Amino acid sequence: MTGEEPKALAAVLLTRLADNHAGQGDAVQSSGPLAFLAGDDRGRPTVVVADHHRLVRQGLVSVLAGQGGCAVVAEADDWTALAAALSARPAVVIVASRLPGLEGAPGIARIRAANPDGRVLLLGNDPAPAALIRQDGWGADGQVLENEDAAVLIAALYAVLAGQRHQSPEVLRLCATEGLLPEQTPTARERQVLELIAAGLSNKAIAREMGISVKTVEKHRDSVMRKLNAHNAASLLLRARDSGLL
Template identity: 35%
Template sequence: MRIMIVDDHSMIRAGLRMLLSSKEDIEVVAEASEGDEGIRAALELRPDVVLMDLSMPHGKDGLTAASELKEKLPDTAVLILTMHDDDEYLFRAINAGAGGYVLKSAPHEELLAAIRTVARGDAYLYPTATKRLMNEFIGRMTRGESKDVFDTLSEREKEVLELTAKGYGNKEIAEQLIISVKTVETHKSNVMEKLGLKSRPELIKYAMKKGLLHFE
């Protein structure tokens, strides 16, 4: 298996390379420190699996990069390797097209099993995440719920959706929410992808339908 590692911490990349290179069936073909660099390398080398960190402060974040990679290289599996044991990140990773999600705190054997699983084209989630997903699915089936896609948005994404629909620019939104412009752009991209929207007019129409445009 030809593996690429995308993580902003050089020590983590070095540790992963040492672990993976010790296995006869695995070859590490490239490393990258952020999403854009990872996408360029993947397009050139076409690895079987990309190990992708979520939080990379410089350049493109892991979720955005994973989504672009799956669009451009559908045969390359993306395995999210992160410290975030969080349902919101998990669902967003799945929506972005990731084939698996494993924690950095997992034992080496679990990471290797996850890599081999997604390389076969199967999905991998760490055990406690699988249990939570099953419980949520069973709960919805029991209640007969049909979840609105809007409910999958995080509270921050809903705030960005509302402010964007009201005509605020990225810098203004960043100032109001006390976050970076890059974070605003990421939230906006995730909102558009989750809701299946292609343009600002579509976003405004959707916000009106949801009753979000209440001006003071």
């Protein structure tokens, strides 16, 4: 499945939900993926949000209830509260990877045992490829990083509702870099320079874009070329794409 398909699915479903909310159509009914949307009396998918940060929970609830068209039936700040919230039998549980008491794979298994017909979407806050790969083995239906856009979260939610196994494009990209040795992994600034090189910008244009000197751009460029064993711009971009950096 391509990264665009979940977004397209989300767009279709959100349009259907918007029509329902405006009273322009009947409640969503389907024997296929849309059947999961029959979560409440307005045809919205029911969701439980579990995160130990109150502001993060509030942001998620706002996004999900607004542009996501969901009914958030409960919030939880630790495993005890989440276990109680599962009695609502939500269509999706969005759970933080570091929720107190979750305990990784055993916690995901307990969520499934208590809510066997629901889906589980893991919200990660550690972008380290090794951590994401480890968390992928916990058994959730999907993975998203908490610093991604709201549209990415919504696309992931509707993808898992449709029965798909889903990782966000950023999670996929980061996991692909796991094959790089630590000394080969570009820093955040080097990666930014690399992305701007791939966009066709000159060193001067990159310097203006990043607000740094041309000399600093050249330093980052030389460093990332050395790390990826590239000798010119063409080989740099080729190796970066092969490594999942672009």
